[in-house]
Amino acid sequence: MVWPFLVLGGLTVVLFALSLATGPRGAPGAAVPDLRHDPELLRLILVQIRLPRALLGVMVGATLGLSGAVLQGFLRNPLAEPGLLGASSSAALGAVIALYFGLSALFPAALPLAGIAGSALGLMLVILLARGSGSILTLILAGVAVNALAGALTALALNLAPSPYAAMEIVFWLLGSLADRSLEDVGIATPFMLAGWFLLLRLGRGLDALSLGEETARSLGFDIPRLRLEMVLGVGLSVGAAVAVAGSIGFVGLVVPHLLRPLVGHRPGLLLPASALGGAALTLAADLAVRWFSAGQELKLGVVTALVGAPFFLYLLVRMRRVGPA
Amino acid sequence: MILGIWVLAGLPGIAGAAVTAPPRHIVSINLCTDALLLALVPRSRIAALSHLATDPRLSPVVALARGIPQVHGAAEEVLALDPDLVVAGRYTTRETVLLLRRLGIDVVELGLPTSMNDVRRQIREFAQWVGEPGRGERVVAALDARLSAAAPDPGTPRPLAAIYGPNGYTAGPRTLEGAVLRAAGYANLAGRAGIETWGWLPLEGLLRGRPQLLVFEETGHAPDLAHRVLAHPALVRVQRSIAVASVPGRLWSCAGPWVGEVVQRLARLRQEGPVQGRGR
Numbered sequence: 001m002v003w004p005f006l007v008l009g010g011l012t013v014v015l016f017a018l019s020l021a022t023g024p025r026g027a028p029g030a031a032v033p034d035l036r037h038d039p040e041l042l043r044l045i046l047v048q049i050r051l052p053r054a055l056l057g058v059m060v061g062a063t064l065g066l067s068g069a070v071l072q073g074f075l076r077n078p079l080a081e082p083g084l085l086g087a088s089s090s091a092a093l094g095a096v097i098a099l100y101f102g103l104s105a106l107f108p109a110a111l112p113l114a115g116i117a118g119s120a121l122g123l124m125l126v127i128l129l130a131r132g133s134g135s136i137l138t139l140i141l142a143g144v145a146v147n148a149l150a151g152a153l154t155a156l157a158l159n160l161a162p163s164p165y166a167a168m169e170i171v172f173w174l175l176g177s178l179a180d181r182s183l184e185d186v187g188i189a190t191p192f193m194l195a196g197w198f199l200l201l202r203l204g205r206g207l208d209a210l211s212l213g214e215e216t217a218r219s220l221g222f223d224i225p226r227l228r229l230e231m232v233l234g235v236g237l238s239v240g241a242a243v244a245v246a247g248s249i250g251f252v253g254l255v256v257p258h259l260l261r262p263l264v265g266h267r268p269g270l271l272l273p274a275s276a277l278g279g280a281a282l283t284l285a286a287d288l289a290v291r292w293f294s295a296g297q298e299l300k301l302g303v304v305t306a307l308v309g310a311p312f313f314l315y316l317l318v319r320m321r322r323v324g325p326a
Numbered sequence: 327m328i329l330g331i332w333v334l335a336g337l338p339g340i341a342g343a344a345v346t347a348p349p350r351h352i353v354s355i356n357l358c359t360d361a362l363l364l365a366l367v368p369r370s371r372i373a374a375l376s377h378l379a380t381d382p383r384l385s386p387v388v389a390l391a392r393g394i395p396q397v398h399g400a401a402e403e404v405l406a407l408d409p410d411l412v413v414a415g416r417y418t419t420r421e422t423v424l425l426l427r428r429l430g431i432d433v434v435e436l437g438l439p440t441s442m443n444d445v446r447r448q449i450r451e452f453a454q455w456v457g458e459p460g461r462g463e464r465v466v467a468a469l470d471a472r473l474s475a476a477a478p479d480p481g482t483p484r485p486l487a488a489i490y491g492p493n494g495y496t497a498g499p500r501t502l503e504g505a506v507l508r509a510a511g512y513a514n515l516a517g518r519a520g521i522e523t524w525g526w527l528p529l530e531g532l533l534r535g536r537p538q539l540l541v542f543e544e545t546g547h548a549p550d551l552a553h554r555v556l557a558h559p560a561l562v563r564v565q566r567s568i569a570v571a572s573v574p575g576r577l578w579s580c581a582g583p584w585v586g587e588v589v590q591r592l593a594r595l596r597q598e599g600p601v602q603g604r605g606r
Contacts, residue, residue, distance in 0.1 A: 024528035041533060048560035049530050105549050162548035165492060169551045180494070180529050182559050297526045 001270065004263040008277035012058065015284035019054035020046060022291050024179070024298065052181045057287045058280040059193050060178070060246045063238040065279020066272060068253020070200050073207035073268035074231050077136050078316060081253030082239045085139070086146030088248035090122025091115040092173040093154045095244040100161035108184075112192050115244030120236030122146050127228070175302030176247030178287050189241040196238025197276070199230050204269030211268050249302050251309020252279050258316070348457020349411035355399040355422070356415035357384060358580035359436050362452045363413065364390040365582055366461050373407045383545045386576045386584040401425045413455070440500040442473065442509050445581040465583050472586030476593035478511030485601045487539035488515035488532060492552035496527040503578050506585060510592035512539060529555055538568055539601045541592070543575045569601045
């Protein structure tokens with residue numbers, strides 16, 4: 001069972017290297033002297049501009065893939081992912097309130113913390129709304145409701161913000177971007193993302209047991225409410241911090257676990273680390289596509305992931321209607 | 327000039343006759359026309375200015391504008407003042423301008439300047455419209471004096487400069503800001519990158535272009551994402567080794583004599599050493 005991890009890991013490394021080697025498409029082309037003759041400028045660009053972008057691509061992607069796999073495993077719902085269940089949009093709401101009203105200027109960690117608070121609250125609300133009902137549909141509808149609410153409140157907050165640029169920036173918060181991130185962004189988000197991963201990766205065995213049914217899992221000694229709490233905290237911490245620095249990037253958490261499930265023998269436990277790597281690879285690839293295919297101003301990252309993920313989502317829906325819930 | 331004649335010919339009751347009396351009750355509904363009015367016309371002939379005239383971030387004539395009534399630009403407000411001339415910008419709300427003209431009010435429009443010649447032409451044209459041609463010539467002469475003091479020696483290489491603003495936007499040669507840069511003796515990185523008017527220059531592109539002078543706009547701002555790129559560690563680090571200038575936005579938001587001040591300020595950086603032309 002090692003080879004899928006080797007392939008995924010290798011793919012991630014290759015894409016990481018490609019990301020470091022790729023500049024923005026809109027950069028002045030012809031008349032620019034070769035960077036090899038100016039090692040200091042080369043180092044500045046590599047370390048301060050391209051490295052944070054590639055690092056965040058890996059970490060945000062891993063967060064999204066991992067969270068998607070955990071949510072799908074715990075909720076036993078093939079359509080679960082942070083974007084559809086309102087965790088990303090609630091994180092964006094928290095981050096917007098912290099940034100545009102000056103809180104993060106006073107205290108930089110306020111930005112990821114506000115994203116985390118938003119994300120955890122949004123996810124808890126969705127789970128509460130869908131409690132008791134075993135239907136996949138109820139959970140998705142709860143996600144739709146929370147997304148709508150969070151989106152509306154975010155638009156309102158941006159409209160009320162003092163800066164005249166704020167209203168247009170909703171595009172960043174809804175679609176996400178890794179352009180021109182800095183090592184400071186990496187610094188404030190990484191500790192929280194790592195903490196979230198720590199909580200989420202430990203849930204593997206619990207998810208394996210849950211796949212046999214709630215009763216069976218309980219009889220095996222697993223504390224379901226505690227698993228739920230760790231999941232909400234883990235997703236909240238990692239997705240909250242990721243969205244605070246990169247905006248909300250959709251569909252990665254939906255697509256990656258589905259693609260990788262057959263490769264890990266449908267075991268939820270193994271799917272977690274695999275989805276983390278797969279999410280990192282997919283996000284890096286999307287970020288490369290953004291730079292290769294944009295003309296003029298760069299496309300937002302979420303546009304590319306949606307172009308891949310939305311058709312995939314439709315395919316899942318159609319398959320479910322024909323075959324019944326997987 | 328042609329526009330002015332067209333408008334005069336439309337005035338009821340004076341078809342064919344030249345207007346000799348200058349307008350005595352002028353209303354301005356545009357920031358740039360506010361500023362030119364205050365530069366060229368005695369206060370007693372100004373009936374009202376736009377509400378932007380006292381905005382310290384945008385208006386080059388804040389102190390002069392105090393004490394003069396202001397309007398927000400709605401047709402009703404303007405009508406109530408019974409003006410004999412309304413001055414507006416080419417991008418002032420179309421409906422308002424058309425409505426005012428339909429009601430028989432004389433409205434002239436100022437375009438967007440894209441070169442120093444445009445600036446001179448606008449000052450002269452505006453001076454004609456408001457009946458102060460002599461004063462217009464004096465203002466242009468003063469501006470020209472400042473511009474020639476700032477002009478580079480012919481034949482010397484121009485140092486490369488870049489204007490960088492929120493969201494990484496830069497001003498190309500065919501903008502007022504680009505014209506200021508040119509008059510101050512610099513080459514414009516935006517032009518080299520193929521950006522003629524306004525456009526996005528990615529941070530990496532800015533750094534790789536190796537400008538010798540970075541020009542930022544000085545206006546204070548509320549927190550948002552647009553200004554993040556201006557605080558990016560890479561840009562901060564680069565500023566340790568190249569010259570940086572900060573220009574108050576109000577000095578180049580409109581064509582007028584204040585533009586000479588920015589040109590001189592930027593030229594001084596070149597003439598007194600911090601920016602060295604390095605013959606490219």
